[in-house]
Amino acid sequence: MANIVAIVGRPNVGKSTFFNRLVEKRQAIMDNESGVTRDRHYGYAEWVGKHFTVIDTGGYVTGSEDVFEGAIREQVEEAMNEASVVIFMADCHDGLTGMDNDFARIVRGLKKPVVIAANKADTAEWSYQSSEFYGLGLGEVFPISSSSGAGTGELLDEVVKHFEDEGTENPDDGIPRIAILGRPNAGKSSFMNALLGKERTIVTDVAGTTRDSINTRYKLYGQDFILTDTAGVRKKSKVHEDIEFYSVMRALQALQDSDVCIIMVDAVRGLEAQDMNLISLALKYKKGLMLMMNKWDLIEKDSNTMNKAKAQLEEKLGHLNWIPQIFTSVTQKQRIFQAIELAVKVYHNRIRKISTSALNDAILPQIDRFPPPALKGKHIKIKYITQLPTHAPTIAFFCNLPQYIKAPYERYLENNIRESFDFEGVPIKLVFRKK
Numbered sequence: 001m002a003n004i005v006a007i008v009g010r011p012n013v014g015k016s017t018f019f020n021r022l023v024e025k026r027q028a029i030m031d032n033e034s035g036v037t038r039d040r041h042y043g044y045a046e047w048v049g050k051h052f053t054v055i056d057t058g059g060y061v062t063g064s065e066d067v068f069e070g071a072i073r074e075q076v077e078e079a080m081n082e083a084s085v086v087i088f089m090a091d092c093h094d095g096l097t098g099m100d101n102d103f104a105r106i107v108r109g110l111k112k113p114v115v116i117a118a119n120k121a122d123t124a125e126w127s128y129q130s131s132e133f134y135g136l137g138l139g140e141v142f143p144i145s146s147s148s149g150a151g152t153g154e155l156l157d158e159v160v161k162h163f164e165d166e167g168t169e170n171p172d173d174g175i176p177r178i179a180i181l182g183r184p185n186a187g188k189s190s191f192m193n194a195l196l197g198k199e200r201t202i203v204t205d206v207a208g209t210t211r212d213s214i215n216t217r218y219k220l221y222g223q224d225f226i227l228t229d230t231a232g233v234r235k236k237s238k239v240h241e242d243i244e245f246y247s248v249m250r251a252l253q254a255l256q257d258s259d260v261c262i263i264m265v266d267a268v269r270g271l272e273a274q275d276m277n278l279i280s281l282a283l284k285y286k287k288g289l290m291l292m293m294n295k296w297d298l299i300e301k302d303s304n305t306m307n308k309a310k311a312q313l314e315e316k317l318g319h320l321n322w323i324p325q326i327f328t329s330v331t332q333k334q335r336i337f338q339a340i341e342l343a344v345k346v347y348h349n350r351i352r353k354i355s356t357s358a359l360n361d362a363i364l365p366q367i368d369r370f371p372p373p374a375l376k377g378k379h380i381k382i383k384y385i386t387q388l389p390t391h392a393p394t395i396a397f398f399c400n401l402p403q404y405i406k407a408p409y410e411r412y413l414e415n416n417i418r419e420s421f422d423f424e425g426v427p428i429k430l431v432f433r434k435k
């Protein structure tokens with residue numbers, strides 16, 4: 001499972017301030033229709049090499065004195081249910097309040113690792129106040145200052161100790177994990193149903209109960225794989241805001257747990273901003289990916305329609321034109337098995353290891369033919385190339401002046417690698433090291 005950290009606490013204790021400090025600035029936003037307010041609730045962070053998703057439950061409680069109001073409580077609870085670790089935030093300036101105690105009561109029932117962040121401990125005096133929060137009976141208290149960053153390192157050291165996985169990849173059990181992602185209504189549930197040949201039940205009411213049912217082990221032509229779908233999640237709640245909350249969270253989780261993402265797109269609507277956001281997320285996490293252009297049956301066609309559609313897609317994708325596409329109709333069962341086969345192919349591309357000699361034989365002549373442009377009168381010499389033993393393909397170039405290799409030349413190298421070796425659907429990372 002992916003590592004997820006939820007920040008909870010009553011309004012105004014500084015959750016958002018801490019969150020903003022934690023997450024990277026310009027990150028992929030999954031929902032562009034809903035405006036900016038909800039975007040700040042999800043972020044990706046890294047601490048001592050461990051990657052995790054952070055959920056800020058801040059905005060959900062704002063403006064409401066009654067934290068136990070149905071929807072709000074549900075959202076916070078859902079966030080906590082999904083979390084691997086909960087950061088319970090309190091405010092040293094206000095001290096222990098009744099509302100903190102109310103919150104603590106919910107948190108205590110969780111049986112999850114909880115760390116207490118006693119925020120606004122900007123000075124030693126305020127730090128002393130923080131011991132009061134031991135009274136919550138939740139565990140260790142870490143005085144921090146979200147605005148200055150003081151104490152946050154110690155807090156995060158404790159948080160990452162509770163992670164169950166390394167925050168990098170799934171255990172290498174050799175079974176491809178395929179996540180099906182896409183906008184609401186793209187056809188994800190229908191796809192799963194078509195593959196499984198029966199209606200899957202969608203849990204409607206109780207938050208958190210669909211959790212385990214989203215992973216389905218599947219066998220096709222002797223090939224084992226695990227499918228994760230993110231469909232139906234939005235049907236769980238009537239409150240509009242919940243829709244985003246659940247579906248984004250589920251998508252993130254599914255994505256992080258996968259090897260390959262099938263990004264399902266409604267072909268009638270074409271590739272939209274939200275789809276691009278999913279693509280950039282998959283890239284960020286170095287997942288294999290492919291596009292499944294669904295509802296192809298609804299498109300009026302002549303003999304050239306698919307070629308035109310492909311050309312349009314490639315134009316939109318730009319240098320990401322190595323992302324494969326398949327045009328499907330789930331309802332007509334058109335190419336749905338091919339879609340899975342393609343995903344499995346991408347999986348194999350992603351675990352491909354190219355021998356050092358094959359890499360050098362193929363790429364060094366291309367470098368000779370078109371060497372990196374000299375910078376400040378200095379010549380850059382790439383001596384040899386090797387694939388690093390990482391999960392997702394990483395190719396290391398050993399050279400005299402690694403810092404002088406610029407993006408356009410990197411792209412040239414990547415194109416050459418892709419021409420020589422089949423990395424279709426797989427993000428590859430290039431690193432430049434000093435010999």
Ligand SMILES: Nc1nc2c(ncn2[C@@H]2O[C@H](COP(=O)(O)OP(=O)(O)OP(=O)(O)O)[C@@H](O)[C@H]2O)c(=O)[nH]1
Nearest residue numbers: 011012013014015016017058059062120145146147
């Ligand atoms: N002195 C001090 N003020 C802080 C610190 N962290 C946050 N604040 C202030 O506390 C106030 C509330 O911070 P937010 O981050 O909005 O709090 P929140 O918990 O996200 O609030 P909601 O979104 O309402 O739940 C703001 O005025 C912050 O500037 C801190 O470490 N020290």
Ligand SMILES: Nc1nc2c(ncn2[C@@H]2O[C@H](COP(=O)(O)OP(=O)(O)OP(=O)(O)O)[C@@H](O)[C@H]2O)c(=O)[nH]1
Nearest residue numbers: 184185186187188189190231232294295329330331
């Ligand atoms: N014409 C046509 N309709 C389709 C196709 N695939 C799905 N649909 C229809 O599109 C609608 C949405 O399909 P779902 O499978 O519920 O979509 P979803 O992506 O699971 O949606 P969420 O659960 O909201 O995330 C349904 O009415 C399906 O029957 C297709 O290939 N062609």
